[in-house]
Amino acid sequence: MRPGGFTLVETLIALVLSSLVIALATHAFLVQNTFYSTLTLRAEVQDNARAATQLLGLDIRSAAEDGIVVAGARTLTIRSPIATSVICNKASSSLGDIQTPGGEARLNTSTVAGLALRNDSTWEYALADWSTLNGSDAGSASGCAAAGADTTGASTEFHRIVGLNGLFSTTPVEGDVVMLFREATYTFGLSVLDSVSTSLFRTPRGFAELEFVTGMDSTAQFQYRVAGSSTYVDTVTAASVGAIDAIRVVANARKTAATGGLDDVTFGWSTEIAVRQIR
Secondary structure, three states, rough: OOOOOOOHHHHHHHHHHHHHHHHHHHHHHHHHHHHHHHHHHHHHHHHHHHHHHHHHHHEEEEEEEEEEEEEOOOOOEEEEEEEEEEEEEEEEEEEEEEEEOOOOHHHHHHHEEEEEEEOOEEEEEEEEHHHHHHHOOOHHHHHHHHOOOOOOOHHHHEEEEHHHHOOOOOOOOOOEEEEEEEEEEEEEEEEOOOOEEEEEEEEEOOOOEEEEEEEEEEEEOEEEEEEEOOOEHHHHHHHHOOOOOOEEEEEEEEEEOOOOOOOEEEEEEEEEEEEOOOO
């Protein structure tokens, strides 16, 4: 530095150089910020897609025989077992006693959607909540014991079901197999939480709709393979739902581009789930 200080030219050069350094640093920061934001979004869309298929997989794999009720491109309704039992005593035409592991205390009675009766080769389903089916436990164990059932140490596991004579095409009799079942509907639809994206909704019968996974792409859908076929279709008629042996969940996900990004972040994801249709 000269005793007289900087010249005007030197000052201007210093300002230009410092401006260039600041501009380069700012650009580098913005690039890094966009990069990390994109990484975060990519992880989020992958989590969304996997969460959707994991939840669906649990219900699909536990579907009861003839438990697929609706098989559409955007809507899937499944019935799955809660407890299976045998009518060990008929107190009357409308009353039947059954045994369930752990008794009523072990049943999630709020999820009961109905009772199914095992016919020769399939289940006949009757929709009824637990308050409709629920009878008294008093006398159910002793009634089953009198009919030959072993109730030793398990008397609290016996329970009375009411209204049997009005549920099915033929009234169940002693020795018939019955099943308490739950029902849930999955739907891909416009998100309530994010108006520009699609969500996966889950609606257990008797409960309000729940937006389970947000951030799905509009192409998300269900596809089905019918036994004897090697191809998947996005809609199955009611007459053919019992023949579905696999469901493909196309759980594509999408998130709006990060600030400064040009393209939305997408993740193409699908999984094929075998339908066992438990008998």
